[in-house]
Amino acid sequence: MRSRGIGNIQAVDVPPRTPVVSDGVLGMMLFLLTELMLFAGMISAFAIAKAGATVWPPPGQPRLPIEATAANSLVLLASGALLIHAQRQFSRDRESARKPFFAALTLGTGFVLFQGFEWVQLIGQGLTLQSSALGSFFYLIVGVHAAHAIAALWMLARTGRRMLSGWLQPSQLATAAVFWYFVVGVWPVVYGVVYW
Template sequence: MNSPATLPESRLTLPAQAGAKHLPNSVLGMIIFIIAEIMFFAALMSAHTIARSSALGGLWPPPGQPRLPVERTAINTGVLLLSGVLLWLGNRYMSTTPKVGRRYVAGAIVSGITFVSMQGVEWVALLREGLTQTASTYGAFFYLIVGAHALHAVVAIVALTWVYVLMCLGRRLPAMFAATQIFWYFVVIVWPVIYLRVYL
């Protein structure tokens, strides 16, 4: 007896069942999660800013600590940004020519893995040069912030690969793909900010 047909017109248009305008659950959930993530990184960056400004003698990096590889990381930043662009292209082609779209997604995953591995190589070199978490707040903040980002990148790559494999097996997962994309864009966009604040 309570069929929606008896609803007044004003109540039919407003609520949740608004058809195409309706954001999928996973996309909305991911956006809300990203807000919490942005606050997490903002807190790390502001803590870093304060530590940097109150460094002993105003010297940053502290004397005796190795300099960060600015140029190599600039190239690496480019690799990560490229990965974001590839994923965006992959999403554009996915609806029309899924085969091409999947190829772009694979490219995004590979360049993402390249970014993380180059970061790992850089860490090993820096550790050899004596930049450790305990040596100074400079090193502590470097490993904390870049490590937190790397952790996010690894999780995002795993998720993206998982969605990619499922899509190659013929599953259609538009909402899940969209949510994973949002997470990867977050990882890509937050990195240049970190680069500008921590490396330069």
């Protein structure tokens, strides 16, 4: 909390200001507004390309791993749920928040690693950035999502370090958590549009 002066005049009827949403969370939400529009832009561009194509999916391209990614999506959703749980625990009992928090972090990292593994396989099967419109959009959209996931995980890891040292404030946890909820929340849309 920053110190806020009351002024040189004693004011009885003017209460001090208490923000509805903390600075960090509000700032993060504003950032995520832009990122939401970024995904909206890419996804609608993809939808237009798909609708305008005479043959879809483009011939000679590998099938996207719908089932494996569905399982991986569940891992990501579980990670988000665990983080919600951790955040709730943190406001009651700080110690008990650690386990779900680091479980969420681990599952999130697992999601990104599995996606990377999937990319390597798809590139091996001939789906590349240049091979077709599907490849271009797939790597663009999923890649931008992965970049967000990695940034959010890095932020969560820093939050975790603070948590271990006992310096973590609830608003700091909330700031990093909101970022991760965005990554988790936008993924089902990406999955639904790109993979199906």
